[in-house]
Amino acid sequence: xxxxxxxxxxxxxAAAGTETKVxxxxxxxxxxEKHALQNVNVNIPxxxxxxxxxxxxxxxxxFLRCINRMNDTIPIARVTGKIVIDDQDIYDKSLDVVQLRxxxxxxxxxxxxxxxxIYENVAYGPxxxxxxxxxxxxxxxxxxxxxxxxxxSEVKDRLDEPGTGMSGxxxxxxxxxxxxxxxxxxxxMDEPCSALDPIATAKIEELIDELRQNFCIIIVxxxxxxxxxxxxxxxxxxxxxxxxxxxxxxxxxxxxxKRTQDYITGRFG
Amino acid sequence: xxxxxxKSYEEELALLDKKIxxxxxxxxxxxxxxxxxxEKRDPRLAEDVVQQDRQVDGFERDIEEQVISMVARRQPxxxxxxxxxxxxxxTTDLERIGDLAKNIAKRALAIADESHPKPLMSGIHHMVxxxxxxxxxxxxAYAERDADKALAVWRNDxxxxxxxxxxxxxxxxxxxxxPRNIGISTHLLFGAKNIERVGDHTTNIAETVxxxxxxxxxxxxxxxxxxxxxxxISGT
Numbered sequence: 192x193x194x195x196x197x198x199x200x201x202x203x204x205a206a207a208g209t210e211t212k213v214x215x216x217x218x219x220x221x222x223x224e225k226h227a228l229q230n231v232n233v234n235i236p237x238x239x240x241x242x243x244x245x246x247x248x249x250x251x252x253x254f255l256r257c258i259n260r261m262n263d264t265i266p267i268a269r270v271t272g273k274i275v276i277d278d279q280d281i282y283d284k285s286l287d288v289v290q291l292r293x294x295x296x297x298x299x300x301x302x303x304x305x306x307x308x309i310y311e312n313v314a315y316g317p318x319x320x321x322x323x324x325x326x327x328x329x330x331x332x333x334x335x336x337x338x339x340x341x342x343x344s345e346v347k348d349r350l351d352e353p354g355t356g357m358s359g360x361x362x363x364x365x366x367x368x369x370x371x372x373x374x375x376x377x378x379x380m381d382e383p384c385s386a387l388d389p390i391a392t393a394k395i396e397e398l399i400d401e402l403r404q405n406f407c408i409i410i411v412x413x414x415x416x417x418x419x420x421x422x423x424x425x426x427x428x429x430x431x432x433x434x435x436x437x438x439x440x441x442x443x444x445x446x447x448x449k450r451t452q453d454y455i456t457g458r459f460g
Numbered sequence: 461x462x463x464x465x466x467k468s469y470e471e472e473l474a475l476l477d478k479k480i481x482x483x484x485x486x487x488x489x490x491x492x493x494x495x496x497x498x499e500k501r502d503p504r505l506a507e508d509v510v511q512q513d514r515q516v517d518g519f520e521r522d523i524e525e526q527v528i529s530m531v532a533r534r535q536p537x538x539x540x541x542x543x544x545x546x547x548x549x550x551t552t553d554l555e556r557i558g559d560l561a562k563n564i565a566k567r568a569l570a571i572a573d574e575s576h577p578k579p580l581m582s583g584i585h586h587m588v589x590x591x592x593x594x595x596x597x598x599x600x601a602y603a604e605r606d607a608d609k610a611l612a613v614w615r616n617d618x619x620x621x622x623x624x625x626x627x628x629x630x631x632x633x634x635x636x637x638x639p640r641n642i643g644i645s646t647h648l649l650f651g652a653k654n655i656e657r658v659g660d661h662t663t664n665i666a667e668t669v670x671x672x673x674x675x676x677x678x679x680x681x682x683x684x685x686x687x688x689x690x691x692x693i694s695g696t
Contacts, residue, residue: 416535443537443677455537457469458462 246429295371302362304354340368360391516558
């Protein structure tokens with residue numbers, strides 16, 4: 192079907208993310224002696240895509256991993272400062288980290304489906320979190336998650352086959368289906384397309400654009416073009432600091448900071 | 461400004477500026493020659509301008525092709541993006557300026573055998589001089605990435621418009637004095653209008669340079685002082 196081209200990039204960007212979903216205040220991360228992330232302050236809007244860009248080792252993934260407390264799994268990592276999701280401090284001692292990770296889903300660089308069937312990959316989360324009460328319930332969640340991930344029509348006749356037998360792009364969409372099955376609020380994506388071919392990448396980007404109607408999405412990407420295409424806001428990290436954050440169209444046409452300019456135009460020394 | 465990690469990208473951007481400078485120089489030259497052809501009633505010089513305009517057109521095609529290829533291959537961002545888009549916009553304006561110089565040269569051909577009224581010719585002369593000065597300034601502003609200089613050019617266009625308005629009135633009066641003047645006056649009037657249009661394209665370039673350097677468009681409305689569309693000198 193033909194779709195009319197839309198020219199409302201600006202209005203979309205303006206309409207998206209009026210409400211803050213994730214709020215970071217003076218976040219610092221240390222890996223042992225190394226001060227990996229310094230005084231990061233940022234508001235991340237709901238129902239929008241925020242892209243983190245920056246050269247390797249700039250701290251963007253480190254910051255992403257703070258948002259679902261993945262850094263807790265690294266013994267030498269220490270996080271200070273405050274990260275708040277919907278008025279709740281996620282570093283609060285009383286907070287259940289397992290519950291947090293249900294609210295904040297994550298998709299990784301390399302598709303990592305469980306060595307189980309396609310159905311079980313998606314059903315696993317809702318089951319362990321006790322989100323469903325019957326087989327019918329669970330079937331519904333699995334179907335709707337696979338539909339939202341744009342995978343249903345491709346796999347509905349082979350739900351019993353192993354997830355690892357699919358193509359890379361399909362596996363990645365399966366991982367997205369798995370992430371959204373537990374009905375999260377925030378989805379973190381760490382280089383979700385870097386192992387995929389251009390067609391699979393386009394499918395994931397299309398999916399991200401659909402998902403942002405309902406989720407707060409944060410994506411780390413090395414592809415500036417991808418950041419420019421999928422996000423409404425972009426943050427540029429360099430040497431462990433957040434250099435500049437703003438509407439994506441502005442960051443890519445008229446950045447304020449010279450370091451941002453040098454990075455996105457390919458002038459980094 | 462640091463250099464691009466990819467050297468050939470840097471070279472392509474420099475080449476783009478070089479072509480714009482050459483094309484701008486050629487447009488300037490044609491405008492100056494069209495005036496000389498008019499003043500000296502030199503049909504050969506006029507013919508020369510008409511021929512050389514093809515070179516200006518060639519520059520436009522060449523720059524356009526380079527821009528399209530750079531957008532496709534480099535996916536330019538930020539100041540590079542503005543640089544490349546600006547070159548595309550400027551080349552269009554310069555091509556139009558070349559056309560306008562060619563039109564003036566054609567008028568010069570048409571009236572080469574007529575006697576030229578001195579005061580009117582000096583009016584045209586001053587208009588071209590100012591237009592040439594403006595064009596030179598704006599090309600410098602582009603080469604030097606000087607937004608203030610571009611802004612000065614942008615404001616100065618009002619002067620050309622004022623000269624055009626007064627020339628317009630003089631030409632109407634001249635025509636009314638003697639119907640035999642209508643032929644040459646009409647040609648001179650079109651010539652003056654062409655110069656006024658050169659001024660407008662120069663102003664466009666000034667806006668582009670401002671956008672290139674500062675990253676946003678000039679906020680004010682441009683001073684538009686061409687009042688001839690509403691001017692009438694009644695014969696009764």
